[in-house]
Amino acid sequence: MVSDTVEICEVGPRDGLQSVKDFVPTAVKTAWISAEAAAGVREIEVCSFVPERVVPQFADAAAVVALARTIPGLTVAALVPNLRGARDAVAAGVHKLTFTLSVSRSHSLANVRRTPDEQLAEFVRIVAFLASLEPERRPQLSAGLSTVFGCVYEGAVDEREVCRLAAALAEAGADDVSLADTTGHADPAQIRRVVTAVRAGIGERLTALHLHDTRGLGLANALAGLEAGIRSFDAALGGLGGCPFAPGALGNIVTEDLVYMLESMGLRTGIDIGRLLDARRALEAALPGERFVGHIHRAGLPKGFRGAPPATA
């Protein structure tokens, strides 16, 4: 029997801010993280560990992690593109590293200046580094495959290559693997097909989907993922986001709309939508120049809405 609990990882502080030019003060970032945690979000990707000259927005990454770690019960995640980032993230004390590997050779070269197989070799070095740590200092290691469903440079992406790299990451030591529609190319039939194919190779090690709503199919794609057994999704408050190395990519699926969909279907997220909308309002006030999207903040919850029933266990 498939679980009726769904995990949401808020990625706005990382994916939403990476293309925001003006530096967002650390206090704004941590207030955002705190507000979402207070609404019941249990995992937040709070930053990237990348060189400051590449993405100045994350110059305060270590400070953000340190503050986020003070929130009880919150899993503090960070994206790392290489061993150096992994070392910095571990030094900062993250609970979870998300390593990113792009299936598209062109996007991989643009994003990390390495081919997919060179990036796989970097992942192996990170696994070795983590193995050298005391067990209590070792964070969870997630591998995120990006441009899985299409690429702005290459168009279609070979599904066999997706399966090969997912299997290689799992074999190399990823605790879990996620699939990202970095640039909003996916359709629901493709989501089902690719999730099923990757699961045939690595089973339950494939846990999560990271979806963008570039072409309006974000929640339909999430639904297709749910139906294929996925119970963990990345999303961004207000749909903030995009990829600086993928022109035309727009924001992540909207956290509050996703939570509304899941709860209305009777799936439990543990998140209080009212408090999540409070967090959105506070963030909009703090980032007046950014484009916030979504529906439920404007329409409001339907009359009589109660969300999923509480867990009986």
Next chain:
Amino acid sequence: MVSDTVEICEVGPRDGLQSVKDFVPTAVKTAWISAEAAAGVREIEVCSFVPERVVPQFADAAAVVALARTIPGLTVAALVPNLRGARDAVAAGVHKLTFTLSVSRSHSLANVRRTPDEQLAEFVRIVAFLASLEPERRPQLSAGLSTVFGCVYEGAVDEREVCRLAAALAEAGADDVSLADTTGHADPAQIRRVVTAVRAGIGERLTALHLHDTRGLGLANALAGLEAGIRSFDAALGGLGGCPFAPGALGNIVTEDLVYMLESMGLRTGIDIGRLLDARRALEAALPGERFVGHIHRAGLPKGFRGAPPATA
């Protein structure tokens, strides 16, 4: 085997315009209808036959029908709330009547000043009227159940009442029945449940879904409907729409985004997205005061997109 062809009925000229205060010139309406027909849309709900004092926007209903009927291959549909509207629609020469019956008593009273069962009795009178016509003058008779998935006045709507009214309409002589999420209350699990329940009663006589994107779940709901076997959907270009008697209701699902989703999944709509986007641009220019939404017009088709393959039969 389920069909890989999906029918789209454009309802913007009716559902999109009914809450537009300023009268839209007949030439704008017919240019819109012609442009969509040229893009491959084969059915368009072009107006409502309601008293001019109730909805002045449809004062030119008969003229719009007459012009639309000159387009080869186009099914010209119109909404009718009562026998008088049905008589006018037949006199104008529509190919298809869509009679509307709201499951919610409160919404029904607000919309047509009749209870659902009084409206059912009106439907029986329309059936008798149509039976009195020469066969070649008799249009197709569709029955559209509205507020099927929730109501702004009443909240939840009883699914047994939906099934009872769908069966009553089919038995009374509806050629086909559709289910409308008038105010954007539906979730994908509910869509599957209700479609399955209604199909258990009236089988393939349930043909279509009419969805609104009030809370962002429109395309996810369409996907759930597809999976439950539905192969006909209403939609509005640019997501125009709303219901004057359902406060807070926003527009229909966006025709061009729906067509993009279906075609990307390999389902055939017969519609050329590029020409559909041309029609949207022309309509936006003609209606500068209206709010157009959607995604694919801005993001563009993904690199390498080809849509569904042509039919082999």
